[in-house]
Amino acid sequence: MSDTQVFFDHINKGYQTKGEAITLGAAMLDGETITNALVKVPMKTLNRHGLIAGATGTGKTKTLQVLAENLSDQGVPVLLMDMKGDLSGIAQPSPGHPKIDERHEKIGIPFEAKKFPVEILTLSEQEGVRLRATVSEFGPVLISRILDVSETQAGILSILFKYCDDNKLPLLDLKDLKKILQYATEEGKEEISKLYGRISPASSGAILRRIVELEQQGGDLFFGERSFDTDDLLRVDENGRGYINIVRLTDIQDRPKLFSTFMLCLLAEIYATFPEQGDTGRPELVIFIDEAHLIFKEASDALLDQIESIVKLIRSKGVGLYFVTQNPTDVPDAVLSQLGLKIQHALRAFTAKDRKAIKLTAENYPLSDFYETDEVLTSLGIGEALISALNEKGIPTPLAATLLRAPMSRMDILEAEELEDVLAASKLKDRYNEALDRESAYELLNEKIEKAHLEEAKAKAAKEKKKAQRSSSRRSTSSRRRTTRSPLEKVLTSPTVIRSVLGILTKLIK
Numbered sequence: 345m346s347d348t349q350v351f352f353d354h355i356n357k358g359y360q361t362k363g364e365a366i367t368l369g370a371a372m373l374d375g376e377t378i379t380n381a382l383v384k385v386p387m388k389t390l391n392r393h394g395l396i397a398g399a400t401g402t403g404k405t406k407t408l409q410v411l412a413e414n415l416s417d418q419g420v421p422v423l424l425m426d427m428k429g430d431l432s433g434i435a436q437p438s439p440g441h442p443k444i445d446e447r448h449e450k451i452g453i454p455f456e457a458k459k460f461p462v463e464i465l466t467l468s469e470q471e472g473v474r475l476r477a478t479v480s481e482f483g484p485v486l487i488s489r490i491l492d493v494s495e496t497q498a499g500i501l502s503i504l505f506k507y508c509d510d511n512k513l514p515l516l517d518l519k520d521l522k523k524i525l526q527y528a529t530e531e532g533k534e535e536i537s538k539l540y541g542r543i544s545p546a547s548s549g550a551i552l553r554r555i556v557e558l559e560q561q562g563g564d565l566f567f568g569e570r571s572f573d574t575d576d577l578l579r580v581d582e583n584g585r586g587y588i589n590i591v592r593l594t595d596i597q598d599r600p601k602l603f604s605t606f607m608l609c610l611l612a613e614i615y616a617t618f619p620e621q622g623d624t625g626r627p628e629l630v631i632f633i634d635e636a637h638l639i640f641k642e643a644s645d646a647l648l649d650q651i652e653s654i655v656k657l658i659r660s661k662g663v664g665l666y667f668v669t670q671n672p673t674d675v676p677d678a679v680l681s682q683l684g685l686k687i688q689h690a691l692r693a694f695t696a697k698d699r700k701a702i703k704l705t706a707e708n709y710p711l712s713d714f715y716e717t718d719e720v721l722t723s724l725g726i727g728e729a730l731i732s733a734l735n736e737k738g739i740p741t742p743l744a745a746t747l748l749r750a751p752m753s754r755m756d757i758l759e760a761e762e763l764e765d766v767l768a769a770s771k772l773k774d775r776y777n778e779a780l781d782r783e784s785a786y787e788l789l790n791e792k793i794e795k796a797h798l799e800e801a802k803a804k805a806a807k808e809k810k811k812a813q814r815s816s817s818r819r820s821t822s823s824r825r826r827t828t829r830s831p832l833e834k835v836l837t838s839p840t841v842i843r844s845v846l847g848i849l850t851k852l853i854k
């Protein structure tokens with residue numbers, strides 16, 4: 345048997361599937377594509393998370409597009425974090441290209457141009473369905489992690505959340521949170537300290553500064569109503585194809601804190617609301633995070649811990665998470681160790697450090713009789729990648745250098761008009777983009793403070809009035825008495841005596 349035949353059998357056996365699967369391309373040996381040696385990932389293991397890595401321009405984003413399209417085609421909804429704005433083309437069919445036909449001929453599967461059902465979401469004021477969450481939904485623990493505050497300060501936040509809960513003061517946005525912090529050390533100081541203990545102005549000041557920092561990154565846009573219902577990510581169109589929900593994040597690249605906050609909130613919300621999944625044979629939702637280094641960059645240790653544990657837990661809800669980044673080392677080890685599918689595009693060896701990174705990456709892939717992994721890593725072409733997946737039994741598949749199929753939709757962004765069409769067709773836009781300004785902690789506390797001020801002013805005015813009345817009646821009696829005041833009386837009413845008597849009185853009271 346020829347080497348090629350042995351390799352062909354090796355791949356076909358290793359990538360055999362009984363249930364539904366996604367075909368990614370055909371395996372390559374010595375730089376040649378082996379037609380029909382198909383590399384397939386079973387649907388069943390797609391909730392086991394994954395990584396798409398490789399140097400710039402090697403095809404990571406297109407691989408993401410291929411996976412998203414094929415999931416949608418099989419009825420699985422997808423959520424894409426579009427950092428560079430180059431994914432919206434999924435809503436239009438590919439115009440085709442002779443090179444694409446040639447690619448598919450080599451692979452052994454026909455090329456079909458198609459468009460997919462797309463919903464455009466946004467975190468900011470860009471056009472699209474607004475993604476928002478309320479401060480209450482985050483809860484004190486998550487908010488503390490996001491703000492990266494000390495234990496004591498986290499304790500204060502818990503107290504304030506409880507106070508707001510007990511007093512029916514909804515915490516919707518950051519304005520509400522700032523207001524309650526300020527209230528706790530000013531007007532509401534006595535009330536709150538009586539119930540829960542004193543809150544130091546220094547601690548509340550420190551928390552306030554963290555909130556302002558988050559606001560400067562645009563956090564105020566993200567917190568508020570109407571909060572997004574994660575079930576809306578699970579829609580399927582009339583033809584049974586999963587919606588591809590694209591979050592436009594082009595204006596968020598320089599605001600990593602906001603991005604990690606958003607990701608953590610979204611994952612926590614999904615974890616809290618999705619039901620536990622049995623073995624359904626397919627994921628409920630697959631999330632792709634392009635330029636994933638951004639969520640880990642500048643994330644505090646507390647936030648990283650939280651992300652790591654959610655990544656671990658969310659799998660049981662049938663949610664697959666795919667990180668797309670240039671270097672696998674951008675992703676923390678604790679997350680890397682949980683990944684089932686690894687798609688490694690070419691790496692470039694310019695420096696000694698690069699060569700070291702390549703060796704390290706190669707060591708993290710299964711051994712193969714057919715490849716020198718580190719050599720393959722540097723010689724892969726564009727739209728080619730080393731793949732290692734999990735088979736239906738959860739066992740790693742053989743390592744395969746793969747010529748990847750081309751996306752069925754357009755590999756480019758939508759024109760302004762095309763984008764308008766997608767937005768106009770949105771069934772979610774009206775519900776989430778309606779401006780809501782429900783009465784929340786900010787307004788209610790202001791009202792309370794105002795009321796207290798009013799009452800205080802009223803009481804003061806009443807007191808003054810009484811005092812004025814008293815002194816005018818006293819004035820009339822004293823003027824009557826003045827003529828008859830004895831010398832003793834004069835001494836007793838002298839300011840010095842009055843002051844000293846008052847001194848005794850106050851001592852007695854104490």
Ligand SMILES: Nc1ncnc2c1ncn2[C@@H]1O[C@H](COP(=O)(O)OP(=O)(O)OP(=O)(O)O)[C@@H](O)[C@H]1O
Pocket residue numbers: 398399400401402403404405406407670726727728748749750751755
């Ligand atoms: N599977 C594929 N089929 C056909 N062409 C591809 C494929 N993958 C990549 N290409 C070609 O390579 C180009 C670059 O791919 P892509 O944008 O996915 O790279 P990238 O790794 O995401 O780059 P960056 O790191 O800059 O984001 C594409 O515009 C396309 O022309």
Ligand SMILES: [Mg+2]
Pocket residue numbers: 404405406428634
């Ligand atoms: Mg890219």
